[in-house]
Amino acid sequence: MAALSLLGKDIREHWMPVLFLTFGCIVVFLLLLFQNKQAAYSMSTLEIVRYALLYLMPVVALIVGNRLIVGEYLSGTRLFVEALPLGPNLPLILKYLLGLVFLSGLALVMIALAARSASAADEITSQYLLLIAGKTLVMMWLYWSIVFCFSLCGYLRVLLYLVLALTVAALLFYPGIDADRIPPFALMDEQLFVFERDIVPWFDMLGTAVLASVFSVSGFILTKLGEGSVLERLSKPMTRRDFVAISVLITAGIAVWSTVAENTEIEPIQFSSKQVLRSSDPVVSVLYLSETYRESAEDYMQRISDSLITMQAALGLKSLPDVKLALAPDREKFDMDYMTSPGVFVSANWLEHDAYDDAVLDSVILHGVLSAQTNGRAMIEPYHWVLDGFTRWWAEQGNIDLNNEHAAELLARAIWVLDVDPMAKELVARWQLTADRFAYPSAEALAWSAMYYIEQTQGRDAVIALATEFLTVPLNSTVLASIKDRRTPPVNRMEKILGTDMSTFLDAWVSWLTEQQTNPGILVYLESLPALTGNVTSAFDEEGVHTLSASYDIRESSLPLLTDLSDISGQCVMKHDYIGPFDMEFELVDDYEDVAFCQTLLPAHRVESFYASGDRAIVALEYEGGKFHQPLRIYSERMDIQ
Amino acid sequence: MIEISDSPVLVQPRTDNPVLRMHEVQKSFGNLKVLDGLSLDVFPGEVFGFLGRNGAGKSTAIRLLMGITQADAGQISLFGSSLKSDLIGIRQKIGYVAQDQNMYPWMTPKVLSKFVRGFYPSWDEARYQQLLGDFQLPPKRRIGTFSGGMKAKLALSLALASRPQLLILDEPTAGMDPVARREFLDLVREQTMNDGATTFFSTHLIDEIEAIADRIAIVESGKTVYDGALDPLRNSIKSWSIPINQYVAGDMPGDFVNHRLKLLKQGERQGRWVVTLQFPESVMASLSMHPSEGWINEPMTLEDVFIAIVANT
Incomplete structure (x- = not known):
């Protein structure tokens, strides 16, 4: 009871x-x-x-x-x-x-x-x-x-x-x-x-x-x-004294924790092998694994060191992060591992690189170096395009002469991007969407073309001024630093350097790019590209088996692209992977890909029983091969598998 | 100079079986000895006043009686049984009003009765309702909105509704204004007279004891310093004073002081030398106490008597 x-x-x-x-x-x-x-x-x-x-x-x-x-x-x-x-x-x-x-x-x-x-x-x-x-x-x-x-x-x-x-x-x-x-x-x-x-x-x-x-x-x-x-x-x-005591304890705990956290920074990657080339100013290490590769490593070391020294002088950087480059002969030539904390570590295979491929790798290293200057903030700021464009610009023509073939390929890629999506010209507002949709090779080409246009119209100093403004000031990861950084909106800062308002600049740049379409060197690249667009379908059959299929169509374009698919030399590839809700700037590796001949009659790609209901995936249709060094993303879509 | 007598305090022995007995009870909390051989008996039907200063050990003694804490030494029995033998059965015969009314503030008196009645087989709901009516307590109002006096009356209603054989009140009027206190005491007196229940009333307020108690125990420093009726205590203590400029060291009000039981207190107060003495009852009855020249008899309230006893301890 x-x-x-x-x-x-x-x-x-x-x-x-x-x-x-x-x-x-x-x-x-x-x-x-x-x-x-x-x-x-x-x-x-x-x-x-x-x-x-x-x-x-x-x-x-x-x-x-x-x-x-x-x-x-x-x-x-x-x-x-x-x-x-x-x-x-x-x-x-x-x-x-x-x-x-x-x-x-x-x-x-x-x-x-x-x-x-x-x-x-x-x-x-x-x-x-x-x-x-x-x-x-x-x-x-x-x-x-x-x-x-x-x-x-x-x-x-x-x-x-x-x-x-x-x-x-x-x-x-x-x-x-x-x-x-x-x-x-x-x-x-x-x-x-x-x-x-x-x-x-x-x-x-x-x-x-x-x-x-x-x-x-x-x-x-x-x-x-x-x-x-x-x-x-x-x-x-609890009395007020208890509250104060606990608050003091919490504050002390946080202080101790932050002190300890400061002391437990990630250890930099160390090369312990004997097959390592080292330079001290700037600090660059190149792991070459075997004496067979030593010569190529020495060439690479020399090139990247020169590039870094001149860039440091041009931008007035007080110091540069350590750069470590590891040769990975078993990798594909554009398959790179890239880490930026602490220092810059890149693992890549440069043994079969030509000059264009080297520029891509250099650009990646410079991207890491300059990204570190902003404490990694440039990647998520409205001036991300400056980082992407400038690093490629410096790799191509910062301390060496611009290779006309490279310029033609990059310009052709940029023109193609704007043809597919004219809104991609919004470098500040839509940069992340562009990078997501077209992948980094095309996004980088687009940003590079903007830098090249600035160089052509305002001179080299304007490009360096833009980089100096945005990529040399380390931003602390604090709210106050962010507020301080935003006292003058980035667009205003860009306009001040460019001497014109942003929309006028963007229009002028697009017009200039349009004019370049008739350049014979560029035409060669454009005429090798198929005028394709893609379509991806996700479906379950009666037995619950999921099928992911993709097909291609000829799209209308003002560019002289290929419409007769029998003439193309490249191939169509469907790449796909799982994604999380906040993933962005996807670098789809070759692990999940389906290679096919580019055709429009039937679905070109078909993948069965790979995804289940509830999964989220990104599917990209790319054109590989032909005259372009890197793939061009024809179409991409994030999808919920239902 | 008169030496203090070694004679024991006045004790009124009774031979019938007590409802409540504490014998040589000791209780310490760490190094602090709260009860140091407390002994007392409470007999059926009486209203027993348990008097003592704050910190004298009254609440500890009551917590021991309720079986909430355990004694270190000594015996405690209620209704002839030890607490350990039947704690729940004994508590069911006790109505308890605590010093602090820790009732659930979200409950109404009606809900409270639903909760409490499950613990008492002898619960009398009709009486509870009647008491609520008598005390003018709204049955459907949240207890959290009640004044201190209302809460004490509610606690008394709860205690009485279980038809207790022993009612233990632990300073129930603490925090009440004089009118509410008097009202409460009248109710206790009236209800206990009607029921014939034994009442154990703990307080440090002398007037409450005067108003209600048949017999009292005075507890000081954990010991019983007086156990008996009020009048003999009051009559056994007398006080005299003389202007300080006429006082000669060691002087006393008269020869009759040689028959004293104890010198309770002497000292200067408001320009006069005051002497307080305790006498055996027989002496008080037979002796005429005419003071010497200059000395006058000081009228004493029960409070003065209490202070004299406690101060002497």
Whole structure:
């Protein structure tokens, strides 16, 4: 009877907030399920259970603990219950069980919702469900035990949660500890939590259960210490002094953490091999792997060093980041690994490069060097096109004479881009879209053509002035630095250097490019290009097999492009890959590609059973070969596989 | 100079079975000894005043009686049984009004009764409703909006509705204004008289004790320094004074002081030397106490008596 009265009281006291909490959780969970359906890499909606367990349920447990236990202790109503005719442990045991049952019930509802959704595409056996439920319930027990124990610690609980969070962070991020092997982290393993269907992780479950028991028992022991006098002292509300003390501790913690973080910067890549060429000013290292390649490495070292020295002088840069270049003979000639922190590291195969290919590689290195000057900010700023255009410009004609063949190829590419999408002329407003749609070789050619036009019309100094304005000032990654950087809008700064407003400049540049179409050197390139556009279809057949297919059509163009496909020397390639919702500037590698003869009669490409419902993918149709060094992206599309 | 007597305090022995007995009870919290051999008996039907200063150990003694904390040493029995043998059964026979009314602020008196009745087999809902009516407590208003006095009346209603054999009141009028306090005490007196329940009333306010108690115990520093009726205590203590310029060191109000039980207090107060003495009851009845020249008898309130006793301890 006493137990029923206590239960009745708790239910009467908390039913409304609990109802809202339950409703809120289910809505959030359904939203997560929905989002997961849209997201890439979503293999099973049961994965959402894991996300909910990691991010949602701890918060729910905190709310429940706060209402059920902290409220009772801080308000002193515990003293009223304490004097009633009942056993001394009954109220707390009931609260413990009530919290645990609620949280477990909520978790099971979430599993049921996820399982129902997952069953549309997956076989959800009872054993599989039991396994997921078992792991979930053990985790819920741990969460609730921690909250239960800390809730009884009164005003100390905030501090305890902070310490716990720091401990968890230390375990997760400390390089010497493999947290994935330690319960409860092992239980929440990214792969095994959802995708393990048969093996019960007894050890991890037992470890987590032991932890939960320790926290639970600690909570009950705490209530007995000093016949509850310890608990009573802790139950007093936090004073201003407590708040100040905790704030000081948090601030000190953040300060210590930032200091430590400063000291744990990523170690630069070191070449330990003997086959390394090194120069100290600028700091350039070239790993050539074998004496056979030494000569080419020396040539490359000389070229890039000269380029960097002259660029540093031209832009007035105080220092340059270390540049490390590693030869990777097994790579394709345009397949490069590129890292910019710390220094610039590029792994590439230059053994079969011609001068154009070398310029592409140089441009990539210079891109890394100048990007580092802005602390990586230029990549996400409205002057990204300046970075892309200037680096190629410097690689082509910064400290050497411009090769006419290169210029013709680059101009032809730029003209083709504007023919396909005239809006690509908006260098400031649409640069990211252009780079996304046409890929970096064409985007870079477009930006280079703008730089070349500036050089032709205003001289070399104007190009260098533009680069100096935007690419030599290191921006700190702070809000204040961003505000300072935006006191004068980038467009105004560009207009000041160019001496004209941006739209006039863009129109003049496009007109100039149009005039170049008649240049015989450029015409050769344009006339080798097929006048193609593409179309991509995603469909499931009756048996649920997914097919991705692509076809080509002849498109109308003012350019003298090829319309007779029998005359083309290149090939059509469909490249595709999974994408995340915020991925951009895709560099589709050759891993997933379908090569075909360019034709318009039938679907040229067909890929079966590669994607599942809910995946997100980017599909690009490119023209490779012929006179152009790098592929031209004819068409690209981001798609939800439904 | 008169030496302080070693004689024990006045104790009124009774032979019937007490409802409540504490014998040589000791309780410490760390190094702080709160109860140091507290002994008292409360007999059926009486209103027992438990008097002591703040910090004297009254609330600790009550928490021990309620079984909320455990004694370090000594015996405690209620209704002839030890607390350990049947804590829940004993508590069901007790109505308890705490010093702080920690009732759930979101509850109404009606909801509170639904909650509390489950703990008491002898719960009398009709009486509870009647008490709410008598005390003019709105049954459907949230307790959080009640004044301190209303909360105390509600706590008393709850305590009485369980038809207790023993009513324990732990400074229930703390924070009440004088009118509300008087009203509350009248209600306690009236209700306990009607019920015939034994009442254990803890307070540090002398006038409350005067208004309500049949018998009192004075507790100081965790010990019982007086256990008995009020009048004998009041009558056993007398005070005399003489202008300070007429006072000769060691002088006393008269020869009768040789029959004293104790010198409770002496010292200067407002230009006069004041001496307070305690006498055995027999002496008070037989002796005529005419003071020597210059000395006058000082009228004493119960509060003065209490202060004299406590100060002497």
